[in-house]
C-alpha cells in the first residue's frame with residue numbers, strides 16, 4: 330500500500346521539528362494547529378501513509394476528508410508520492426463525496442432515509458425549479474425565488490437538528506421554505522449537494538450501528554482544512570470519533586478560514602483542540618516563505634502569532650506597485666513589465682512557479698486577456714474559468730488530454746493512472762473485474778487514435794463523451810452535476826459556442842507543456858504555493874468591500890493573508906494609484 334521508503338524519507342524530514350514529530354508519533358486523537366507553510370499537509374500525508382502501513386491492518390483503511398475537489402486533488406498528488414492511492418481501503422475526497430459514497434449510497438435504504446432506490450442528485454435547473462415551486466407555495470409575496478437561495482443554504486447549514494426549537498423558531502418562514510424545497514426535490518426523487526452531509530449526519534445520529542459500520546471500515550479519520558469544513562462535518566466527527574471510537578487526525582488554521590459565507594465556523598476547530606482527550610500540536614516554523622515575507626504576514630493578518638521562517642530560509646521580498654488606469658490597462662502592465670522583470674531577475678523561474686491572485690473572477694478576466702495577447706499560457710482557477718477545475722470529471726479529461734498530447738510517449742501521465750482515476754470516477758458503473766477490463770479496453774480504443782494536440786477539441790470531447798462517458802456516467806448518481814458541466818463545456822467549444830476552434834493541446838496545457846502561469850481567485854489559491862505571487866486588484870472597495878461589516882472585514886483580511894502567504898520568495902501587491910486597500914497601506918507602513 331504505502332511506499333515504505335518514501336514515507337520514511339518524508340518522516341525523516343519531520344524528525345527535526347518537534348511539533349511535526351509529535352503529531353507523526355501521536356497514538357490517539359491529534360489536532361495540528363498551525364500557520365501557513367508550517368507543514369500541516371506534509372505532516373498529515375506522511376502520517377496517513379504510516380497509518381496505512383503500520384497501524385491499520387487490511388482490509389480496514391483510512392478516510393481522508395478535505396474542503397473541496399481542488400484540495401482533494403492536491404492531497405491525492407502528495408499521497409501518491411508516498412505510494413498511497415485511493416482504493417477500497419483509502420478514501421480521499423470532500424465531505425460531500427464521503428457522505429454520498431460512504432454513507433448514503435450504501436446505506437440509504439437500511440438507514441431509513443426515505444429516498445427511492447433510483448434517487449438522483451439534482452442538476453442546477455432542477456434545484457431552481459424546486460426552489461421556485463417552494464417559494465410559490467410558502468411565501469406570501471412573489472419576489473425572485475433565487476434571492477432566497479443563499480439564505481436557505483445558510484439556514485440549512487447552520488441548524489442541523491430539524492426537531493429542535495432552534496430550527497423552528499430562529500426564522501420560521503425560512504424553516505418552512507427549506508422544508509417545502511426539500512419536499513419538492515424528494516417528489517422528483519432528488520437530493521441536492523447540501524443534502525449529502527445533512528442526510529449523512531441524520532443517518533449517523535439516528536442509527537448508531539451505522540457509526541459502528543463506518544468504524545469497522547475506517548478506524549482512522551483524517552481531516553485537512555478543518556477550519557472551513559462547517560457544522561455537518563463537525564457533527565460527524567463528534568459522533569464517529571468521540572462517540573463511536575474512530576481515531577481523529579486533523580489539521581487546520583483558524584486564521585485561514587475564508588468560507589464563513591458558506592457556513593465555516595473556525596471556532597469548532599478551537600473547541601475541539603481544547604478537549605482533554607485530544608493531543609493538540611502547534612507548529613511555529615514556516616518552511617515556505619522567506620524571512621521578510623513571514624515577518625510581513627503577521628502585519629497582513631493584523632495579529633502577531635510568533636511564526637518564524639525555517640532556518641536557512643532566503644530573505645524574500647515584498648513589493649508594492651501603484652498602477653495607473655483601469656484593470657485591463659493594469660493587467661497589461663503586470664504581464665508586459667512586472668512579470669517579465671520578475672522572471673528576468675530569477676533565472677530558472679518558470680511560468681508554473683508564478684501565480685496571479687485576485688479577489689473576483691471578473692478582475693481575472695483582464696489578466697487572462699492580457700496573458701493571451703502576450704501569448705503566455707495560463708491555467709485559470711476561478712468562477713470564469715472555461716470549466717470548473719474542481720470538477721472531478723474535467724480533471725480526469727484533462728489527464729486524458731495530456732496523455733493524448735504526448736503523455737503516452739513520456740509516461741506522464743501513465744495510462745494506468747487514467748484507468749485508476751477513471752475507475753474511481755465511474756465507480757458506480759464499473760464494479761466487477763470484467764467491467765474493469767472492459768473499461769480499460771474502451772478507454773484505449775477511445776484515446777489511441779486521437780493522440781494529436783492539433784485535433785479540434787470539440788470533436789475529441791464529443792467522441793469520448795458518446796463512446797465512453799455517457800454510457801458509464803449516466804448510471805452514476807454522483808456524476809449528474811459533472812455531466813452537466815461537461816455538456817456545457819462541449820457546447821462552448823462547438824462551432825456555435827463562444828470558444829470555437831479550441832484545440833486538444835489547449836486542454837492539455839500544451840504549447841508550453843504544463844508550464845502555465847496560474848491565474849486564480851484568492852479563495853481557490855488556498856493550500857497552494859508558488860515562488861512568486863502577484864496579488865492583483867488590491868484596492869479599497871474590492872478587498873475589503875466598502876459595505877463590509879465587522880465579520881466580513883475580518884474574513885477579507887484572512888483572505889488577503891491566505892493570498893499573501895502563498896509566496897515563497899516574492900510577493901507583489903498591485904493596486905490602483907490612490908486607491909490602495911487598507912491592508913496594503915498597513916503593509917507599506919511596515920515595510921518603510
Ligand SMILES: Nc1ncnc2c1ncn2[C@@H]1O[C@H](COP(=O)(O)OP(=O)(O)OP(=O)(O)O)[C@@H](O)[C@H]1O
Pocket residue numbers: 342343344346349363364365366367368369370371372582585616617855856857894
Ligand atoms: N519538516 C520540513 N522540512 C522541510 N520542508 C518542510 C517541512 N515541513 C514542511 N515542509 C515544506 O514546507 C512547504 C509547506 O508545507 P505544507 O504545504 O504542508 O504547509 P501547510 O501548513 O499545509 O500550508 P498552508 O496552510 O499554507 O496550506 C512544503 O513545500 C513542504 O514540503
